[in-house]
Amino acid sequence: MGRKKSIDQDRILDAAEIVVSRVGAARLTLEGVAQEAGISKGSVVYDYGTKQALIEAMVERAVVRDNAFNQAAAEAFEGSDNATLKGRISAASQPFPDEFRAVALNICAALAQDRSLRAAIQKNQTAVIGRVREEAGAARGPMLAYLALEGLKLLETLDYFQWPDDERQALLDDIRWLASGSPG
Numbered sequence: 358m359g360r361k362k363s364i365d366q367d368r369i370l371d372a373a374e375i376v377v378s379r380v381g382a383a384r385l386t387l388e389g390v391a392q393e394a395g396i397s398k399g400s401v402v403y404d405y406g407t408k409q410a411l412i413e414a415m416v417e418r419a420v421v422r423d424n425a426f427n428q429a430a431a432e433a434f435e436g437s438d439n440a441t442l443k444g445r446i447s448a449a450s451q452p453f454p455d456e457f458r459a460v461a462l463n464i465c466a467a468l469a470q471d472r473s474l475r476a477a478i479q480k481n482q483t484a485v486i487g488r489v490r491e492e493a494g495a496a497r498g499p500m501l502a503y504l505a506l507e508g509l510k511l512l513e514t515l516d517y518f519q520w521p522d523d524e525r526q527a528l529l530d531d532i533r534w535l536a537s538g539s540p541g
Contacts, residue, residue: 364400369496370418373411378459382467397460409474412467416474419464420481439499441488442536446506452513452520461514503534 363524372394376385385408391398396432405411431444453461468474486503509528512518 364394364396365512366404366414367418368394369396369401369404370410370415373415374460374490377415377463378456382463385412387411409471412464413474413477416468417477419461420477424481439489439492441485441492441537442499442503442506443533445485446502446533446536449506449510450526450529452525453510458516459512462516465515494536498535498538502532505532505535 369390373385373390375393376389380389383518387401387405387408388398394401401411402490405414417449427441427448429443429444430448431440432440434440434443437443445525447522468478486500489499505528509525509532
């Protein structure tokens with residue numbers, strides 16, 4: 358009979374995010390995560406085995422959380438055209454908090470270096486783009502809006518550029534306009 362898990366997975370992943378934001382994904386260690394979580398290194402090894410598996414779990418959890426956040430925002434648009442996209446635009450109305458940006462930036466660096474880590478992101482983007490395409494029908498505006506929205510979010514997440522609040526809101530308004538159909 359195997360040992361029962363007694364340590365909350367979110368506790369370990371929360372600790373991993375703190376460590377990543379402080380030292381980066383490249384310098385993440387299972388020992389550092391254990392110390393941050395206040396548990397033994399053996400517990401982290403038991404649950405994840407390797408640093409790679411721990412980072413994969415962080416990425417997967419980020420995808421699940423992002424999807425839940427966007428889906429909750431899309432519920433307000435249920436029954437309307439382009440509900441998925443409208444929800445994602447609504448969800449993006451506030452910039453990412455600085456704490457999130459630090460983790461996201463470091464995880465992006467790990468994703469860039471490891472093709473297998475990108476699998477969860479690729480699968481998720483394929484599904485989201487499929488929903489946007491399906492909901493848009495023949496209209497091209499929604500796909501352009503999705504690309505513009507993801508570009509805005511990526512620039513901010515990677516800390517390449519932070520839009521002033523008024524300009525950011527104007528851009529989101531323009532993206533909403535694009536989402537309404539076929540511009541041009």
